[in-house]
Amino acid sequence: MTDKPLSEPAIADAAPPLPAAPRFPASASGGILPGLALTVLIAAAAYGLRQIPGMGLVSPLVLAIVIGMGLHNIFGTPAMAKPGVKFALRRILRFAIVLLGLQLTFAQVRSVGFVGFSIVAGTLFATFFATRWLGRLMGVDRQLSELIAAGTAICGASAVIATNTVTRGSDEDVAYAVACVTVFGSLSMLLMPALLPHTGLDAHAFGLWTGASIHEVAQVVAAAFQGGQQAGEFGTVAKLSRVMLLAPLVIGLGAAAIWRARGDKAAGHASPPMPWFVFGFIGMVALNSTGVVPSEVKGDIALATTFLLAVALGAMGLETDIAKLRLKGIRPLLLGAAAWLFISVLSFILIAALM
Numbered sequence: 001m002t003d004k005p006l007s008e009p010a011i012a013d014a015a016p017p018l019p020a021a022p023r024f025p026a027s028a029s030g031g032i033l034p035g036l037a038l039t040v041l042i043a044a045a046a047y048g049l050r051q052i053p054g055m056g057l058v059s060p061l062v063l064a065i066v067i068g069m070g071l072h073n074i075f076g077t078p079a080m081a082k083p084g085v086k087f088a089l090r091r092i093l094r095f096a097i098v099l100l101g102l103q104l105t106f107a108q109v110r111s112v113g114f115v116g117f118s119i120v121a122g123t124l125f126a127t128f129f130a131t132r133w134l135g136r137l138m139g140v141d142r143q144l145s146e147l148i149a150a151g152t153a154i155c156g157a158s159a160v161i162a163t164n165t166v167t168r169g170s171d172e173d174v175a176y177a178v179a180c181v182t183v184f185g186s187l188s189m190l191l192m193p194a195l196l197p198h199t200g201l202d203a204h205a206f207g208l209w210t211g212a213s214i215h216e217v218a219q220v221v222a223a224a225f226q227g228g229q230q231a232g233e234f235g236t237v238a239k240l241s242r243v244m245l246l247a248p249l250v251i252g253l254g255a256a257a258i259w260r261a262r263g264d265k266a267a268g269h270a271s272p273p274m275p276w277f278v279f280g281f282i283g284m285v286a287l288n289s290t291g292v293v294p295s296e297v298k299g300d301i302a303l304a305t306t307f308l309l310a311v312a313l314g315a316m317g318l319e320t321d322i323a324k325l326r327l328k329g330i331r332p333l334l335l336g337a338a339a340w341l342f343i344s345v346l347s348f349i350l351i352a353a354l355m
Contacts, residue, residue: 035084068317
C-alpha cells in the first residue's frame, strides 16, 4: 500500500498547533532555577557579611531577610525568579526544619533534669499564650501576634517561619516578627551577662536562665558562655530542649487552625494544612538519639541546615514590602517588648524559686 503525500492544507490540519512560547517544567531552567539561584546568592552574601568584624554576632537568617528585603524594595523581584522564590519558601524551608532535628537528642532533654525542663516548658507555653492574649488586647493581628509569640517563646526566626506554615501570616508579618525577636534577643544577649553579678545565680542556674529565655540559639551561646564553661554548656542544652518543643506547638497550632477552618468552609476559606514535616523533625531527633549519625557529619549538617534556613529567609525578604511593614505601626513592636520582658522575668522567678 502506498501512502499518498498530504496536501499543504491537510498538513496544516494534521499538525498540532505550535505553542507561542516554550513552556518548561518547574525543574528546568525556566522554572525554579533563576529564583533558587538568587536566594542561594542572598544566603551566601549573608554569610559573607558575617566576616566583617562585629557582624559575627548577627544571625545569617536575619542578614538574609534584610538583604532580600533590600533587593526587593530597591530593584524589585524579577518575575522569572518568583517560582524559585516560592519553592524556597515552601520546600526548602520544610526540609531545613526536618534537618534541624539532627541537632537534638532525647538524652539532651533528660540532662536538663525534670525541674529544669519543667521551667523551660512552663515558661515557653506561658509566654506563647500570654503574648497571643496580649496581642488581642492591643489590637495586633492574630497572625502577627502568633508569630511574635512563637519567635519569643521558642527559637527566634526559625520558630517564626515554622509557625507561619500553619498561621499563614503575610510575608510582612514574618519580617516584622523576625525583626522583633532579633532586636530583643540581642538585648538579652548583651544585658544578661552584665546582670549576672547582681542576680545571685550560680553557673548552672544562669545557663538555664539564658537557655529558657533568650530567643536565638546563637544568642544563647554568646550570652551563656560569658558565665563560664558550665553555664555555656548547660545554657546550650537547655536551649536545644526548648527548640524540641517547636514540634508539639506547631502540630497543636495546625490542629487548632484546621478546627477553626471547619466553620469557614461555608465561606469558601481553604482549610490550612497539617504540618506533617514536623513529624519528620521528630523522626530526625529520634534518629540522632540512636547515635547512628557520625559525630563528624553532624557539624556539616548543622551548617547546611542554617544555610538552607537562610535561603528560605532570603526568599521571604524578596516577597516583603517595607511600605506594608510601616503600615503595621508600633503596636507589634510594643508587643514584642512585652513578650521579651515576660519570658525574661518569669524564667528568672521560676529559676530563683525552684533551682
